[in-house]
Amino acid sequence: MSSYTILVVDDEPDIVDLLHETFAEAGYSVQTAHSAPEALALLEHQAPDVIVSDNRMPGMSGIEFFEVVRQRHQDVIRILMTGYADLKIAIEAINRGWVYKFITKPFKMEEILVAVRRALEYYDMVHQKQVLEQQVRQQNAILEQRVQERTRALQTVTEELALKNSKLLRQKNEIRRLFSSLQRSYLGTIAVMYFALESKDRYTRGHSERVFHYALHVGHKLGLPPSDMVHLKYAALLHDLGKISVPDSILLKPSQLTPEEYNVIKGHPVVGATILDPILFLQRTRDVIRQHHERFDGSGYPDGLHSELIDIKGRIIAVVDAYDAMRSDRPYRMARSRDLALEELNALKGRQFCPRCVTAFEEVLEELGDFYDDPGLLDQYRDELRFMEEDMRGINEIFTLNAVEGVVA
Ligand SMILES: [Fe+2]
Secondary structure (H helix, E strand, O other): OOOOEEEEEOOOHHHHHHHHHHHHHOOOEEEEEOOHHHHHHHHHHOOOOEEEEEOOOOOOOHHHHHHHHHHHOOOOEEEEEEOHHHHHHHHHHHHOOOOOEEEEOOOOHHHHHHHHHHHHHHHHHHHHHHHHHHHHHHHHHHHHHHHHHHHHHHHHHHHHHHHHHHHHHHHHHHHHHHHHHHHHHHHHHHHHHHHHHHHHOOOOOOHHHHHHHHHHHHHHHOOOOHHHHHHHHHHHHHOOHHHHHOOHHHHOOOOOOOHHHHHHHHOHHHHHHHHHOOOHHHHHHHHHHHHOOOOOOOOOOOOOOOHHHOOHHHHHHHHHHHHHHHHOOEOOEOOOOHHHHHHHHHHOEOOOEOHHHHHHHHHHHHHHOOOOOOOOHHHHOHHHHHHHOOOOOOHHHHHHHHHOOOOOO
16 A cells, blocks of 8 residues: 555546546545645645646636645645647646646556656655755754864863963973072072182182182183173182182191192082082083183193183183282292282293283283282272172172171181
8 A cells, every 4th residue: 555645636527536546546545626726625634745637627727726736835746637739838837847747638547657656756766865965964964063062172172281381381480490599599608608718718818809800801802702701700700619628727728738638629620610510500610610720731630621622711710810829928928929920921821821811811900900909999890790699699798898808707
């Protein structure tokens, strides 16, 4: 039994009965009407799958009837039965989409059954296509919704990651800042210890400060770049830092040192460099401090470096350090005069000292004057020490005290 329903419309009862019988035998459900208005009234309640209608009927023709049906029930298959005389009108109706097919009277029952079957098959195909298209549209909508959901989830994760990243970055910067602060605090502590130690010895008091000013001016005269100048400043101030490890019995010995004692003193460039090891921003300073007792001809210590292999900053400090040491009294010898000290530098030029550095220092000494002879000169250059105020808190006070004879015991 077919599930399709066919509505037969014709004003001739015999034809209606014949078609009713034929379609029913073929398994279709059949409804009948004897005029177009009667058929339209039926359609108000239920639309069939197929309408087979005569054209020539009183009141309303089949074509007019189908035009109304098309507007109200677009999917209903419309088959028109027409006489030969109305053929032209029927073709026009097909072209306008009002009628699916027409069958000319008289017709064989078999012919009309085939027409109905084919029409139903065609509409089934169309219907299945529509169902498939609908399913595809629904699937696409579901997929699109999932893509949107995933995109939103991804955006949320990305935003959360960005937030965490920026938080981590802030923490990293904070750790870096704290680490740098810790390093500078460490530097300040050891530097203050060193300068306090230097101040205790009347023979060395103020030595590092004088070396600092001389070295700074020689560095400028030799055209060192700003990055080198920073390390020259620190190295000049801290060049004898390693002497912290030398016992007072050796450091303050009022007589000539024994060879063993001298060897202990000779360890101070390496010790000084080692103390600065943990301070990352002073790594280049550390190397200069290690080299400040190297000699131009390679006979110095601790590494026996020579000529240009010794950092220019180390060579500068070697010259000004030796000059200031010669100018000051030592327990075992008297201070040399400025001329004798310069004579000694020149005599050792190219052997112990870098020739360029000696020449530059002579010019600097001519321009600045001698800090040992005139400690008051240091006050004129006190601003040059400002760079280390942040790193070495308390050092300014020590230098100020140094300037007042006898305050630091
Ligand atoms: Fe030294």
